[in-house]
Amino acid sequence: MKYRTCLLFSVLLITLLLKPSPALSEEARPPNPPPKAESLIISCGATEPETGEDGQSWQPDDKYLTSTSGGEPKAETAAFQDPALGSAVPFMSARIFESRGGYEFAVPTDTRVMIRFYFYASTYGTLDAADSYFALTVNDYQLLNNFSAAIASEALTQAYIMKEFSLLPSPSGVLNVVFTPSAGYKGAFAFVNGVEVIPMPDIFDDSPPLVGIGDQTVDLTTYGLQSMYRLNVGGEVIPPANDSAGLRRTWYNDFPYLFGGADGRSVYKKDVKYPTVEVPEPVAPRSVYTTSRSMSEDPMVNQKFNLTWVFQVDANFTYMVRLHFCDGEMTRANQRAFHIYLNNQTAQETADVIAWTGGKGIPIYKDYALYQNDKSGGNLWLALHPNTASHPEFVDAILNGVEVFKLNSVSKRSFAAPNPELSEMMSRVEDAREESSFETEGGGQVVGAIAGGATGLAAVVVVSAVVLHKKRRRTAGKSSRRSGSSNNWLPLYGNSHTSSKSTGSRRSTNSSHLSTVAQGLCRHFSLQEIKHATRNFDEAKVIGVGGFGKVYKGVIDGTMEVAIKRSNPQSEQGVNEFETEIEMLSKLRHKHLVSLIGFCDEDDEMALVYDFMANGTLREHLYKGNKPPLPWKQRLEICIGSARGLHYLHTGAKYTIIHRDVKTTNILLDGKWVAKVSDFGLSKTGPDLNAQAHVSTVVKGSFGYLDPEYFRRQQLTEKSDVYSFGVVLFEVLCARPALNPSLSKEQVSLADWALQCQRKGNLEDIIDPLLKGDINPECLKKFAETAEKCLADAGVHRPSMGDVLWNLEFALQLQENPKSAAAAAAAIGQKGGEIGGGNGGGRRRGLSTVDEEVSVLTSDDTDDSEIFSQIVNPKGR
Structure with missing residues (x-):
């Protein structure tokens, strides 16, 4: 008993000795991190919480409203939803300010705040956004002045305008957001559809060098910034839901901003050591560092060209350019060294990512500042060029991401700049379309709708609203472009600030508008x-x-x-x-x-x-025509010819050219059955920023052939042509239209139906019955695999046209001499002609000798002087 009592006392004593005192416990415990400030995601004019496209909850704005100088702000609903809007939230509701008014938001006193505004120029009740001109201030920052969302949307051909700013901490802990209708314009009012207020870590605490001005630097801790561009170089669009640290930023693809035909190659590397001390998580999401763009694999070509991006900006402001790097290919210093130029001035004499980071796959970013004066014009140029003086192992350059920020002016803390101008060409286009708007947009729909009784009446009302809305938008576009706000920050594709006067007619005088x-x-x-x-x-x-x-x-x-x-x-x-x-x-x-x-x-x-083209369109020889059907080998040769034409557009011309309307009616056949790609009315350079027309975010093309990624994101790349060509390949194989509404729901879209059959292994059941027994099985397999790859949902996973061409030529070899073709493929390590990766250059590979077919401007093309034709597109776009 004594032993047991003694043992119990010992245990109790040890327990008391080991238990820390309350003071020691509190001291040893790490301090609690400060609670994370809440973000405010607000749908203006909404009456209850709404859910956006990405699942984000948008809250009503009424409890944040402040008193106005006269009249209460109104909540209104847009007359119609533009098809280019991905979601009704936050665009279909709006808060209207017919006098000075706004919001008051509580924010932390010790951190920057990111604030975004969304503007959808529509008709709200009796008010037309074409009459809206207003100023926008936040505390002592002038964000916009005399801003017109209608003018900006029309000039930039965008469904909505979004403005994003990063403002310095507010000592008072309050953001006063004030909308003021512009004085002097009868009926002017302000409106806003959505506001996001996001407390953010200070990722702008550097002092980047001021390019071209000695050893001067810019202290970012004293400036507010406006986000102008944010690009995931070489990769796909990163939506707000996938951004880092809850900042809800969108990272766009860089392709539309590349200058010239030397677009390099995209590289994907997943082995990134992220996050790191050098790059804290809020700076950029991991996805930015897993993709990159580098130069071609030919060192001689790389020495003669720059890898160049062009960004349209406002003059007389200082800009900060943030470049993101992560080299997942090199392992030691001086394997890849290059120069960085901004506006033809040296920003970095020798950039060596591995030397900076000390290892492979480690991300880093570099900031540079420059002043954009009137002499620099409206374009900010970023160029990379190999630094051959350091004798690197590879003549190359690399970039993973780029951001461009405008710094507020020092005197007035202002970001405001003029509204963008419609180009003369855009003005004439709108004039030409105005008279026919009802017929092209509504006429055909009304006839069918009336047959539906009450439903038909509703459809007539909707069509009328659409036509009225667009007519008003055109009227706004033709009104004077009053000075005011800055241009829209993303995405800008071309010269929106071209100042010219519209003739009010679509007639040209001596074609002076042509180069x-x-x-x-x-x-x-x-x-x-x-x-x-x-x-x-x-x-x-x-x-x-x-x-x-x-x-x-x-x-x-x-x-x-x-x-x-x-x-x-x-x-x-x-x-x-x-x-x-x-x-x-x-x-x-x-x-x-x-x-x-x-x-x-x-x-x-x-x-x-x-x-003139003697044999008409490819479609006529597949279906819906009285022409004799084509044998398989001839169809395959036509596909190869078409692929060569598209491959040349993407890689062989001075600038990358995106056709944007690839389909069987735009593939024509001459007297010798040689395929010719036609109809370049929708084509875009990638981009030629000196052209009058700018690369548009408005989706154009033909239904059934439209790239779903392009449709969703309005980001046009050469991979959009690849997708359309994949539909053409299945059209050639199955001899049926890209869309056939008379079929069952699952079969309406040829692309969807063919992919479904291909994956189930029963593609042979839907091919043209006239071809059965005519196609070598290995050829069919290769052809179908190629078409399937073209139809990948994400552009980055689709092959280049060079890869498509190689595989089609290989399929032809399999058709004509399968044993020799298979042996040749094995000999060169192609494993039976496996299709290339999603972003390979594909400029000259394997069996393809594309360049021998090419001649720019100087070619006589005597072999093809036979006869072409430009026929048939039974439906408008």
């Missing part, structure tokens, strides 16, 4: 010559009808047969497509591109003249 190069390379026909060639536009000469207008067969110079596309004044297409076609085709010569002879632009008549 002198295009006019010099293209024959200018008189209207009398066109009428003579078509017997005064004789209906008997019509050989097709397209989105541009009717196509006539004609004869010029007595014997030469041509195809003449005449503009229809009521067409959905107009001056923009007309000029684009001339600018593109006048500078391109290739065996597999349709040849443009000349144009006519006189007395409100526009016409394009092509060589």
Whole structure:
């Protein structure tokens, strides 16, 4: 008993000795981290919480409203939802300020605040956004002045405008957001659809060097910043839900900002050591550092070119450019060293990512500042070039991400700059479309809707609202561009600030709006010559009808047969497509591109003249025509020819050219059955920022062929052409339209149905019955795999056109001589011709000898002078 008592006492004593005192316990315990400040995600004008596209909850704004100088702010609903909006939230509700008013938000006193504003220019009740001009201030910052969301949306061809700012900590702990309608404009008002207020860690605590001005630096801790561009270089769009630290930023693809045809190659590396001390998590999400863009694999080519991006900015402001790097390929210093230039000034003499980080796969970022004066113009140039002086192992450069921020002016703490201007071409396009807007947008729908009784009446109301809305938007666009706000921050594709006066007519005088190069390379026909060639536009000469207008067969110079596309004044297409076609085709010569002879632009008549094409369109020989069906080998050769033409557009021209409307009616066949890619009215350079037309965020193309990623994100890349071409491949194989509404729901879309059958292994059940027994099984397998890869949902996972071309040529080899082709593929390590990766250059590979087919401007192309035609697009775009 004594032993047991003693043992119990010992245990109790030890327990008491080991238990820390209350004071010691509190001292040893690490201090509690300060609670994270809450973000405010607000849907303005909403009456209850709403859920956005990414699952984010948007709260009503009423409890944050402040008193106004006269009249209470109103909540209104937009008249209609633009199809380009990914979600109704926060765009379909708005808070209207007809007098000075705004919001008051409580924020931390010791941290920066990111604040975003969303503006959707629509009709709200009796108010039209075209009449909205206002200023926006937050505490002592002037964010916008005399801003017009309607003008900005129209000039930039964007469905909505978003402005993002990073403001210094507020000592009072309050953000006073004030909207003030512009004085002097009758009926002017302010509106806003959404506001986000996000406390953020101070990721702008550096003092970057001021490029071109000695040893001066810029202390970012004393400036507010406006986000202008944020790009995930070489990778896909990163949506707000996937951003780091809850900052809800969007990182866009960089392709639209690349200058020239030297777009390098995209690289994906997942082995990133992230996060690190050098790059705290809020700076950028991990995805930014897993993708990159570097130069080509040819060191001789890389020495002659820069890897260049161009950004449109406002003059007379200082900008901070943040570059993100993470080299997942090199392992030691001086393997890849390069120069960094901003506006042709050296920002970094020798950039060596491995030397900076000390190892492979470690992220880092570098900041640089520069002043954009009037002489620099509206374009900020970023260029990388190999530093051959240091004799690196590889002649190359690399970049993972780029951000461009505008710093507020010092005197007024202002970010405000002028509203963007419509270019002269855009003004003429809008004028030409105004008169026909009801027919092209609503007429056809109303007829079908009326048959539905009450439903039909509702449809008529909706159509009328759409037409009225767009007509008002056009009216706003033609009004004077009053000075005011800065341009929209993302995405900007081209020259939105071109200042010119609209003629108010779509007629051009001596085609002065065309470049002198295009006019010099293209024959200018008189209207009398066109009428003579078509017997005064004789209906008997019509050989097709397209989105541009009717196509006539004609004869010029007595014997030469041509195809003449005449503009229809009521067409959905107009001056923009007309000029684009001339600018593109006048500078391109290739065996597999349709040849443009000349144009006519006189007395409100526009016409394009092509060589006549004897065998019409590819579609006519697949279905919906009375032409004899094509054998498999001939179909395959036509696909190869088309791929060569598209591959040349993407890689062989001075600038990367994106066709944007690849389909079987735009693949034409000459008298020798040589395929020619045609119809460049929607084409875009990638991008040629000197062109009048800017790369648009508005989705255009043909349903059934549209890249779903392009449709969702309005980010156009050459991989959009690859997707459309994948649909063409299945169309050739199955001999059915891309869309067939008469079929069951799962079969309506050829792309979806073919992919489903391919994955289930029963593709042979849906191929053209005329081809059964005619296709070598290995050839069919390779062809189907190629088409399937083209239809990958994400562009980064699709092959380049060079890879597609290689695989189609290999499929032809398998069709003609399967044993030899398989042996050759094994010999070069292709494992049976496996398709290339999603972002390979594919410029010249394996069996492809594309460059031998190419000649720009100087080619006589005598072998192909036979006859082309530009026929048929039964539906407008």
